[in-house]
Amino acid sequence: MADVTGILSFIKQNLAQDERAAATARDLRQVAATRAVLRWHDETGCPECATDPDGCSLLRATASVWPDAIGYREYWQP
Numbered sequence: 407m408a409d410v411t412g413i414l415s416f417i418k419q420n421l422a423q424d425e426r427a428a429a430t431a432r433d434l435r436q437v438a439a440t441r442a443v444l445r446w447h448d449e450t451g452c453p454e455c456a457t458d459p460d461g462c463s464l465l466r467a468t469a470s471v472w473p474d475a476i477g478y479r480e481y482w483q484p
């Protein structure tokens with residue numbers, strides 16, 4: 407599988423920040439749901455990640471929640 411460290415690290419870092427900043431139970435459920443989707447994504451072996459992690463539709467859509475965060479790359483836009 408190709409290296410997905412960059413975009414995955416970005417997503418995990420921002421999820422952790424969102425978790426720390428969560429103001430409501432709904433915010434925490436959103437973080438948990440996103441992590442569940444990422445676990446499913448990892449467990450099923452994404453064919454897009456195998457060929458081009460920066461081109462992965464799911465990772466790009468997930469990362470797009472934080473377009474102004476440090477480390478976001480414009481070419482990740484969905």
Ligand SMILES: [Zn+2]
Pocket residue numbers: 447452453454455462463464465
């Ligand atoms: Zn993928």
